[in-house]
Amino acid sequence: MSFQIDFGTEKSPIVGIDLGTTNSLVAVMELTGPRILSGIVPSVVSVKESGEVIAGAEAGDMLLTHPERTVYSVKRLMGRGVEDVQEELKLFPFHIAGGSESTIKLKLGEKTFTPPEVSAHILRKLKLDAEAELGVPITQAVITVPAYFNDAQRQATKDAGRIAGLEVLRLVNEPTAAALAYGLDKRKEGIVAVYDFGGGTFDISILRLHDGIFEVLATNGDTHLGGDDIDNLMLKIALEDIASEWGFDVSTKSAAVQLLRRAVISAKEQLSFVPAAKIDLAYDGKTYQREITRELFDKLVTPVINRTLGPCRDCIDDAGVSVAEINEVVMVGGSTRIPLVRGAVEVLFRKRPHTELNPDEVVALGAAVQAGILSGDVEDKLLLDVTPLSLGIETMGGLVSKLIHRNSTIPASATEQFTTAVDGQRNVLIHVVQGERELVKDCRSLARFDLKDIAPMTAGFARIEVRFLIDANGILSVTARDQRSGREHSVEIKPSYGLTDDQVEAMILESFDKAEEDFSERQLREARVEADAILAATDKAKQNDAYFELGEDERASIERGINELLVVYHGDDHLLVRAKIDQLNEATQTLAENMMNTAVRGALKGTNING
Amino acid sequence: MRFYEAFDLEPALSLDADDLKKRFYERSRLWHPDKFSRASPAEQEKALEMTAVLNDAFRTLRDPVSRAEYFLKEKGFELSKEAPPELLEEVFELNMALEELREGDDSMRPQLMEARDRFIAMRDSIDESLTEAGARGALEEVRALLNRRRYIRNLIREVENVLPN
Numbered sequence: 001m002s003f004q005i006d007f008g009t010e011k012s013p014i015v016g017i018d019l020g021t022t023n024s025l026v027a028v029m030e031l032t033g034p035r036i037l038s039g040i041v042p043s044v045v046s047v048k049e050s051g052e053v054i055a056g057a058e059a060g061d062m063l064l065t066h067p068e069r070t071v072y073s074v075k076r077l078m079g080r081g082v083e084d085v086q087e088e089l090k091l092f093p094f095h096i097a098g099g100s101e102s103t104i105k106l107k108l109g110e111k112t113f114t115p116p117e118v119s120a121h122i123l124r125k126l127k128l129d130a131e132a133e134l135g136v137p138i139t140q141a142v143i144t145v146p147a148y149f150n151d152a153q154r155q156a157t158k159d160a161g162r163i164a165g166l167e168v169l170r171l172v173n174e175p176t177a178a179a180l181a182y183g184l185d186k187r188k189e190g191i192v193a194v195y196d197f198g199g200g201t202f203d204i205s206i207l208r209l210h211d212g213i214f215e216v217l218a219t220n221g222d223t224h225l226g227g228d229d230i231d232n233l234m235l236k237i238a239l240e241d242i243a244s245e246w247g248f249d250v251s252t253k254s255a256a257v258q259l260l261r262r263a264v265i266s267a268k269e270q271l272s273f274v275p276a277a278k279i280d281l282a283y284d285g286k287t288y289q290r291e292i293t294r295e296l297f298d299k300l301v302t303p304v305i306n307r308t309l310g311p312c313r314d315c316i317d318d319a320g321v322s323v324a325e326i327n328e329v330v331m332v333g334g335s336t337r338i339p340l341v342r343g344a345v346e347v348l349f350r351k352r353p354h355t356e357l358n359p360d361e362v363v364a365l366g367a368a369v370q371a372g373i374l375s376g377d378v379e380d381k382l383l384l385d386v387t388p389l390s391l392g393i394e395t396m397g398g399l400v401s402k403l404i405h406r407n408s409t410i411p412a413s414a415t416e417q418f419t420t421a422v423d424g425q426r427n428v429l430i431h432v433v434q435g436e437r438e439l440v441k442d443c444r445s446l447a448r449f450d451l452k453d454i455a456p457m458t459a460g461f462a463r464i465e466v467r468f469l470i471d472a473n474g475i476l477s478v479t480a481r482d483q484r485s486g487r488e489h490s491v492e493i494k495p496s497y498g499l500t501d502d503q504v505e506a507m508i509l510e511s512f513d514k515a516e517e518d519f520s521e522r523q524l525r526e527a528r529v530e531a532d533a534i535l536a537a538t539d540k541a542k543q544n545d546a547y548f549e550l551g552e553d554e555r556a557s558i559e560r561g562i563n564e565l566l567v568v569y570h571g572d573d574h575l576l577v578r579a580k581i582d583q584l585n586e587a588t589q590t591l592a593e594n595m596m597n598t599a600v601r602g603a604l605k606g607t608n609i610n611g
Numbered sequence: 612m613r614f615y616e617a618f619d620l621e622p623a624l625s626l627d628a629d630d631l632k633k634r635f636y637e638r639s640r641l642w643h644p645d646k647f648s649r650a651s652p653a654e655q656e657k658a659l660e661m662t663a664v665l666n667d668a669f670r671t672l673r674d675p676v677s678r679a680e681y682f683l684k685e686k687g688f689e690l691s692k693e694a695p696p697e698l699l700e701e702v703f704e705l706n707m708a709l710e711e712l713r714e715g716d717d718s719m720r721p722q723l724m725e726a727r728d729r730f731i732a733m734r735d736s737i738d739e740s741l742t743e744a745g746a747r748g749a750l751e752e753v754r755a756l757l758n759r760r761r762y763i764r765n766l767i768r769e770v771e772n773v774l775p776n
Contacts, residue, residue: 169648170645170648210636211636213636213639213640370645373645374645374648374649375648375649376649382639382640382643382645383645384639384643408666408670409666409669409670410666411644411659411662411663411666412663412666412667412670413663413664413667414667469659469663471644471659472643472644472645472659472662
């Protein structure tokens, strides 16, 4: 009579998540292929006055009413320090509440959050949506990141997953994920370029597809370039207009700016399809309207688009292919809907790009395919990705000695020997950086590794072998071995940006305290709601004539059903509650049928809510 | 030699590029960490380790120059960082020209571009000799060529740093 999911034997699926600058999505791999679950979740987080934290569309609305308690585009802050984001702060209404060189703290209402905590709220929303749709707990995920994300940005994304209660089995580069979704069809072979221009990041990747292997040849990009930048250019024009028309500057009024931002985005989106669009604003009894033509828009975005072309050319060079050898160009990310972007890509690659895939969904779909590869459900595909940035260590005079070059297939490793410079020296400090420049100051500091407790000896006598390993997520780990003793040597890690392990642990604990109940609690609550319904309906039915027409045995089994359901009702096993609901359903079946037969329909309606 | 072992190959200066690539893909399919995401931590660790070495090995062996450098190093040959004596005079002149250009003397530009082209031609000719000497197994010769090549490569890089296209 009722449909029951077998929670005991069903293996929880690994979901694929596209954690985007503007929007996020969750997808899952099914027999028929990857499928998007629920809908697009705007990457917006807001704190209600009650203190409740919300994410998604509801938070998006809060952006208009409570901009000071709401944050968007937080991806731009992931893995960065306060010093890094000064440019960003001029354009985005981030409310920075101090923090340190290595991490940022955002103020939302009365609370402060690090960027990974904000992202964790978006992830948790996706997790809950997926659980609601699939009816099983979700604990493992593949999350996508821009290919050009550095180590700290990747680590921050992984931290966000952990805080949200997700084991992040793999970080996959967004363009690579798109290629996976695109090339799922086994017949696809050859060289493919993926041009991924999203809300806040730009990536270009060139891959070779061969017999189910997706081999990334090279990648390049800009982690701070996207549709956001176009919005800001249009916003600036509109704000200047308004200042001269209205005689006062509204750029300090957050609510007005957010309303205007929404109008600007709407105009931008329309301009992909029509030759002119209007920016409309009604605020504080005043109205503003301005038409933007495609011509003006194109002029505005040309410099932004041009910034994507340099990385494309470098990527083609690094991949060691010629433009003619590239068989196909795949477009990903909402900004590739702009006709001028498509035109520029067509000119550069000398072929018409593929735009038939939904540019908003393809990354999440690809993440689900990668999840299928990890679970073993997809057997014939394999992704060989690369590290986007060279890894090096600081040597004398502030120079960088490169150990692992950019575009090396990951996992990748390198080994270096270290020794002491003075007699009796007890530790050696290794400064690891990421980037292509020759001077340390021009690269991104990753971490400082301290080789401690070196036995005192003559200078240059110690032999410590240090191994740098970049894993399949693009994240670095370092191990050291004392070659004289053959023993593991202890390494103390001080990440330059981001959270320490202890900080993440503390946030996980805190999120458990404050987050909604976990999956089994929610299941239990839902089971109890159903139990309430059937108990109430049964109670009512017992007053019905049909009840007294039942045989003694049937009445007894209904009584037993009620009592047994009541016994498990306050336990904590939702499966048991559901089993007893089923049992009572079964016991009341004849009664229900009789009641319907005697045209007392509906009295037992509540018993059927789960079937 | 570890990098050759990763491919089940006998150490040799010359390799069949297609065969190497085929072995790389075969082994990637078997060892990649993606194939072990539900295995024990120890197995995961091993898969990560083996794949990292496989990738490092492929990167090193597929390029004839890095392969030769690796091969010689493993055979106990030292690669020096000294300037090859026959190039000293040229290097001296080049450094002067670079210095003057850095100080803003643009008249040096044609001379530097010419030097760059000359060095690139030298490098290409060394690459040919490398293949040839490698095929003969003439290790001393290979070592001399590698030393010269490395030095010339640095010169090209230096010139290119001050001569943006």
